[in-house]
Amino acid sequence: MKKLFKIYFNKSLLFTYIFGIYFYLYSTYINLDFAGYNFYLVGAFVFLIIFVVNIISVYIFGLRKAGFATLTILLPNLFFRNIVYNISHYLNLSNAPFCYFIIIVFFQICILLIIYKTKNELKTSTRYLTVLFLCLSLFQIYKFATVRKVKEVIYNSKKNSLDMTINNGEKLPDIYFIVLDAHTSANSLKQYWDYDESGFIDSLKKLGFFVADSSRSLTKATRSSTASTFELSRDSVFMKLSENNLIKIINENTVTSLLNKAEYTIYNLTPFYFNNIKPAYKFGWFYDQETILEKFFSASMFIFVIKHIEDINFYKTNLKILEKIESISRTVKDNPKFVFAHIMLPHPPYNFDRDGNLFPWYRMYFSAYSSAGYLEQLIGSDKIYLEFIRKIIKNTSGKSIIIIQADHGFRFLNNDIRGEEGYTILNTFYFPDKDYKLLSNNINRYNTFRVLIKKYFDKSFTLLSNSNN
Numbered sequence: 001m002k003k004l005f006k007i008y009f010n011k012s013l014l015f016t017y018i019f020g021i022y023f024y025l026y027s028t029y030i031n032l033d034f035a036g037y038n039f040y041l042v043g044a045f046v047f048l049i050i051f052v053v054n055i056i057s058v059y060i061f062g063l064r065k066a067g068f069a070t071l072t073i074l075l076p077n078l079f080f081r082n083i084v085y086n087i088s089h090y091l092n093l094s095n096a097p098f099c100y101f102i103i104i105v106f107f108q109i110c111i112l113l114i115i116y117k118t119k120n121e122l123k124t125s126t127r128y129l130t131v132l133f134l135c136l137s138l139f140q141i142y143k144f145a146t147v148r149k150v151k152e153v154i155y156n157s158k159k160n161s162l163d164m165t166i167n168n169g170e171k172l173p174d175i176y177f178i179v180l181d182a183h184t185s186a187n188s189l190k191q192y193w194d195y196d197e198s199g200f201i202d203s204l205k206k207l208g209f210f211v212a213d214s215s216r217s218l219t220k221a222t223r224s225s226t227a228s229t230f231e232l233s234r235d236s237v238f239m240k241l242s243e244n245n246l247i248k249i250i251n252e253n254t255v256t257s258l259l260n261k262a263e264y265t266i267y268n269l270t271p272f273y274f275n276n277i278k279p280a281y282k283f284g285w286f287y288d289q290e291t292i293l294e295k296f297f298s299a300s301m302f303i304f305v306i307k308h309i310e311d312i313n314f315y316k317t318n319l320k321i322l323e324k325i326e327s328i329s330r331t332v333k334d335n336p337k338f339v340f341a342h343i344m345l346p347h348p349p350y351n352f353d354r355d356g357n358l359f360p361w362y363r364m365y366f367s368a369y370s371s372a373g374y375l376e377q378l379i380g381s382d383k384i385y386l387e388f389i390r391k392i393i394k395n396t397s398g399k400s401i402i403i404i405q406a407d408h409g410f411r412f413l414n415n416d417i418r419g420e421e422g423y424t425i426l427n428t429f430y431f432p433d434k435d436y437k438l439l440s441n442n443i444n445r446y447n448t449f450r451v452l453i454k455k456y457f458d459k460s461f462t463l464l465s466n467s468n469n
């Protein structure tokens with residue numbers, strides 16, 4: 001045991017542990033706002049990984065060369081996303097992580113072969129690397145010391161401030177609030193993609209929908225946009241709230257407290273906690289990092305491979321949610337229903353094209369941020385949605401409120417208007433009485449439930465101005 005300990009904490013392996021310290025400090029720094037998690041546990045995990053890889057390296061390459069082998073295996077792995085970002089950014093290459101994955105693994109194998117073959121004991125290089133990682137770690141400590149403490153913005157939900165009397169004698173309509181993540185507006189599709197979406201829009205109108213063609217959201221991010229909508233608020237504070245705070249607001253908010261008061265049965269078909277109901281699905285490791293362990297390693301090649309495998313089948317999760325909504329729409333309940341669904345379509349990963357054909361596994365990821373892949377999946381999902389909406393109207397005999405709305409637009413356009421486009425959303429309403437006088441073409445997402453409250457609960461309730469400023 002003592003002998004083992006001596007070998008694996010050997011001087012020639014020291015720089016691999018200093019590399020571990022640097023990685024730990026770097027990742028802690030970029031996850032600083034993610035408070036409340038056990039950072040020590042992650043630190044221990046980082047060193048365990050290095051220790052295990054060192055054992056394998058010593059076994060294959062011998063003690064003198066093991067540190068280099070460990071570094072060749074771990075460095076490109078743990079910093080995969082940073083490497084991909086820098087290469088694609090500075091060489092102006094397309095964002096094709098799967099190519100980088102193959103190239104990096106190829107280089108790793110070559111370097112490992114060189115290390116294996118070389119007669120050099122690499123003593124000087126060991127010293128250089130020790131100094132290098134020490135300097136990087138010190139630089140990281142300097143960054144910690146000089147980080148400006150930003151005071152956390154606190155937001156208190158107004159959830160108990162709506163004191164309207166609810167007439168439970170009359171059955172309130174069921175509400176299907178269906179959010180299509182990142183579905184931009186027909187206007188934007190025309191303007192930036194030169195695509196005419198009027199087939200889809202006209203079909204919705206024919207079914208009795210009101211389509212707001214110049215609608216926007218308050219923010220460009222899923223959680224802040226969702227939280228502000230359920231808080232009936234256009235307050236800019238939503239852009240500054242921490243993710244943890246937004247998660248709490250989405251779970252318990254002004255609208256859910258009103259729905260509970262009105263004795264709605266609430267269904268949660270989203271990746272969030274909502275009304276204390278568990279998420280209906282998880283959007284994979286890479287995006288939906290709930291634990292600090294996932295956050296720490298989210299840039300690594302290992303997670304990239306897991307994510308890629310998950311992504312190949314992700315569209316099935318979305319289709320299952322649509323099926324669940326449909327089955328809810330067929331059930332009969334005494335209480336009114338509120339169905340909140342959040343569907344990751346046309347949001348990436350881009351799994352299928354405009355005709356519903358699946359992309360091959362190697363092509364799918366290539367277009368993750370590409371506006372062409374986005375357009376293909378948008379057109380394909382519009383067809384699925386139209387069929388789905390027809391079924392819901394039929395199952396509910398046209399007596400339910402149906403809102404089909406995006407949380408934000410497409411955020412990766414490759415030019416100056418990318419900022420603007422991120423706020424543009426598809427926004428359509430179906431009211432059983434087809435009376436849409438409270439709606440306007442430029443209705444902002446935060447007015448959604450204000451309109452419903454004014455229409456069904458309290459006529460004196462006010463709408464907010466639809467401008468984002």
Ligand SMILES: [Zn+2]
Pocket residue numbers: 181182221222223407408
């Ligand atoms: Zn989103």
